[in-house]
Amino acid sequence: MSSNPLEIIDISNITPTTSNSILKSLQTQGFLFLDGHDFTQAEVDHLFCISKQFFSLATQHKQQYAIDSEDRGYATFRQENLDPDVNKVGDPKEAFNFGGFNFTTGDASNKSLPSIFTESENKIALQTISKKLYALSIKVLKAIAIALEISPEDGGSDWFGVRHAPEKTSMSTFRLLHYPSVSSMDSNQEIRAGAHTDYGSLTLLFQQKGQEGLQLFEPNASKDTDGKGTWSKVPFVESPNADYRSSGKAAPIVMNIADQLSFWTNGLLRSTLHRVVMPVGDVDRYSVVFFFDANNETELVPIPSKLVKESEGKGKGIEAITGDDGKPLTTKEYMLRRFKATYSKGH
Ligand SMILES: O=C(O)CCC(=O)C(=O)O
Ligand SMILES: [Fe+2]
Numbered sequence: 001m002s003s004n005p006l007e008i009i010d011i012s013n014i015t016p017t018t019s020n021s022i023l024k025s026l027q028t029q030g031f032l033f034l035d036g037h038d039f040t041q042a043e044v045d046h047l048f049c050i051s052k053q054f055f056s057l058a059t060q061h062k063q064q065y066a067i068d069s070e071d072r073g074y075a076t077f078r079q080e081n082l083d084p085d086v087n088k089v090g091d092p093k094e095a096f097n098f099g100g101f102n103f104t105t106g107d108a109s110n111k112s113l114p115s116i117f118t119e120s121e122n123k124i125a126l127q128t129i130s131k132k133l134y135a136l137s138i139k140v141l142k143a144i145a146i147a148l149e150i151s152p153e154d155g156g157s158d159w160f161g162v163r164h165a166p167e168k169t170s171m172s173t174f175r176l177l178h179y180p181s182v183s184s185m186d187s188n189q190e191i192r193a194g195a196h197t198d199y200g201s202l203t204l205l206f207q208q209k210g211q212e213g214l215q216l217f218e219p220n221a222s223k224d225t226d227g228k229g230t231w232s233k234v235p236f237v238e239s240p241n242a243d244y245r246s247s248g249k250a251a252p253i254v255m256n257i258a259d260q261l262s263f264w265t266n267g268l269l270r271s272t273l274h275r276v277v278m279p280v281g282d283v284d285r286y287s288v289v290f291f292f293d294a295n296n297e298t299e300l301v302p303i304p305s306k307l308v309k310e311s312e313g314k315g316k317g318i319e320a321i322t323g324d325d326g327k328p329l330t331t332k333e334y335m336l337r338r339f340k341a342t343y344s345k346g347h
Contacts, residue, residue: 005029005218005232008240008252011136012036014143022140023147023269026257030272031216033252034204035239037136039129044206044250046125051286054096054116055178065096065114071173071339072099072110077180083194083275091193093276098126098174103134103166108174130174133204134166137292140202140255148265154304160294164201168295171200171335179213179285182278192285193276198258199338200293200331205254209236211285214254217273231275259338260294260331264303268311296332 007025009032011018025032054062059076067073075097078090098117100109106127117126141160150159164170179192192213207214212235219229237252239245262271279285302308329337 008033008035010036019143019147022143026269030270031256034255035252039250040248041250050122051176082196087194093179096176106130133290148305150305163294163298170295171293173291175289177287181282181284190278195273195275197271200258200291201261202292203256204290206288213276213279263300265308266311294331298331299328301328
């Protein structure tokens with residue numbers, strides 16, 4: 001197994017120690033592995049099976065569900081470009097986005113869905129997974145609120161919870177991704193997903209053994225790099241907990257901080273640059289990503305925390321994204337700005 005640069009944190013119980021370890025990893029690397037979640041391996045296998053079946057459909061069929069202005073639906077090969085300054089032809093991948101969630105039911109509100117996602121067993125699996133992803137994200141945000149010592153008068157450990165209410169609209173997106181193998185592409189391209197930071201609150205990611213390629217950028221990770229930083233591989237890891245492995249729990253889930261949580265904390269938490277590179281062998285990569293965002297009208301204002309106050313002016317703070325009129329942007333306004341720059345062919 002390749003070496004792992006990230007902490008693996010068990011979040012089955014949110015204690016002050018767990019909360020502080022989460023905060024520390026998110027301050028230094030912006031990435032970590034979550035263990036002690038309640039996803040089973042069978043559930044994750046089913047999810048990847050649904051994904052594979054969808055992507056194996058004819059392109060013409062998939063394009064009937066073309067991505068819309070709300071970022072929902074199918075993005076075809078090379079439609080998305082996460083690093084347009086460097087990549088002129090778009091990323092060599094395809095994706096399907098579910099959005100407009102009601103997390104109390106787990107239902108997305110895409111205008112139409114291919115039948116593979118609505119067949120009863122698959123539909124129930126997708127609803128269950130969406131609800132679990134919501135619950136896991138809220139749990140992590142609660143731990144972050146505890147570590148940030150937000151006082152009860154200011155909202156306490158529910159500070160994030162009220163801004164990520166399950167039934168209120170948000171831009172949260174559940175995304176299936178497929179990066180075709182090199183041979184099927186006949187290309188020398190090395191990057192599968194260009195370098196970028198994510199846009200919302202936090203991101204959760206499932207990947208499969210033998211299909212690695214995700215890398216994160218670590219500034220000044222090594223003295224050899226002249227202060228420029230290095231790209232570190234994010235491997236697939238098994239749980240270090242033998243009970244979890246033997247009881248059929250899924251492997252630890254990759255988690256990273258996205259831009260808005262970085263803004264909210266005056267840059268105390270790092271929204272880390274990451275990318276996906278080609279694998280060593282000739283393999284496809286399937287990954288599943290959950291981008292979790294605050295409710296649409298949430299204003300991007302600093303979190304009432306002493307730690308956040310102390311980092312004012314030190315990191316990428318709110319001032320970097322306030323509108324020209326000096327008013328704070330809302331979550332949705334910020335997301336729409338970023339989407340505009342990401343799609344090479346538009347929606
Ligand atoms: O496929 C992956 O591992 C990462 C994808 C990603 O970073 C993204 O879609 O934002
Ligand atoms: Fe990303």
